[in-house]
Amino acid sequence: MFDYLALDDELTDEERAYRDEARGFVDDLRPRLGELFLDGEFPDVMDEMGDRDLFAPHLRGASARAYGVITRELEAGDSGLRSAASVQGALVAYPVARYGTPEHRDEYLDDLLDGEKVGCFALTEPNVGSAPHEMETTAARDGGEYVLNGTKRWVTNAPIADVALVWARDDGGDGDVRGFLVPTDTDGVRVESIDGLLSLRISESAELHLDDVRVPDDAALDVRGMGGPLSCLNQARYGIAWGAVGAARDAFEHALDYAKDREQWGRPVAGFQMQQEKFAECATKITTAELVARRLADLKQDDKLEPHHVSMGKRHSAEVARHVTRVARETMGGNGVLADHPPMRHMLNAETVYTYEGTHDVHSLIMGAEITGESAFDG
Ligand code: TGC
Secondary structure, three states: OOOOOOHHHHOOHHHHHHHHHHHHHHHHHHHHHHHHHHHOOOOOOHHHHHHOOOOOHHHHOOOHHHHHHHHHHHHHHOHHHHHHHHHHHHHHHHHHHHHOOHHHHHHHHHHHHOOOOOEEEEOOEOOEOOOHHHOOOEEEEEOOEEEEEEEEEEEEOHHHOOEEEEEEEEOOOOOOEEEEEEEOOOOOEEEEEOOOOOOOOOOOEEEEEEEEEEEEHHHEOOOOOOHHHHHHHHHHHHHHHHHHHHHHHHHHHHHHHHHHHOEEOOEEHHHOHHHHHHHHHHHHHHHHHHHHHHHHHHHHHOOOOOHHHHHHHHHHHHHHHHHHHHHHHHHOHHHHHOOOOHHHHHHHHHHHHHHOOOOHHHHHHHHHHHHHOOOOOOO
16 A cells, blocks of 8 residues: 555554554455446445445444545545445444434444444535525425425435435424434335536435425434534535545556556656656645544544544545545556556546535635634625
8 A cells, every 4th residue: 555654654553453444444345347337337335345344333432544545545445335335334333323313323323333224414505605694495394393494415325225214394483404313214205316427426326306295393413503404514524635645546556557567669668857856746645635524533532533633634634535546546647547447537536626615715715714704604
């Protein structure tokens, strides 16, 4: 594994074990990843990821860095694998652990962490992306129930999910945004896969339609307002800060091996100066992105991680992945466009990673507000 500054020497035995577990999982799948991408198929692996404890072991006491290296290794396989795990661990198990009632935790938490149940997170809507507080989905109180109506979009895992965490505006009283745990076999829930993806093809992405979906009052999590869903996104964004480094590293490693083998003008192309400049630049970007992710891990471990810190990590790592995967593809010439080689698959995935969980621009503005004291979102 490429590790220019020997950063993994800092890992504890437990963190190294989680890293190797995730890497073993990815290595088994690796020969199929190109084909899965072409077929647009998510493999049946949620059980196995749960068995290997890859979703959110920090919720059971593992370190923030252990969680980070897991996402790094999953995304070195494919961003779709890391996305599925992020949704399960950061966007569903985490809020159940943090905001769930004891009954919610009993019903869902272990099953989610073990991969016995699959969850999805329904926040974004067809008309509502970067400004989720403008959501149109409503929850209307009726007797001892809430009635949910609306459409959610870009819901990863929805076609395979047992439970959806649906964020909706409470129609009565204060109009707060609330989260509801909705079994996906509830009457009125309809899942419609999104076709035509040119990115993150190893993923189950869908629209979730909610037509007069009735859930009991106690389906609601114990949190009100946008701090609920946004606190979940902090967790997932933290995973992306680590994960995108894995995608960049995998593309880089593959391109480097190729350059050492590939001969032109009677010598390996790795010996040419213009190739070496590219490898030097990419190695530096990968390493600096990982250093930022590691600092986030330390802050998270010490409970000092703030949303604007996470924004820097997500923003930077996604940008690095976008750059490195494209350059890695380029160094491979024509062969770089084949699905047999991972760089272009990672490059296409990087477009989604750069865009979801807060676009690059949204994270610039979150950081900008912190740095200047002036919020570009106000007014
Ligand atoms: P603002 O007025 O600043 O804050 C509203 C309330 O939220 C609190 N808050 C946060 N709490 C925890 N973590 C954060 N990161 C938070 N950011 C804000 C804040 O303290 C306040 O609380 P209170 O109690 O005072 O009311 O927020 P705003 O409305 O101006 O919006 C800020 C903005 C634009 C940065 C935020 O809305 C944002 O991050 N937008 C991007 C949303 C996003 O990332 N969407 C993509 C979701 S990904 C997706 O749907 C697909 S991924 C899942 C999948 O793959 O299935």
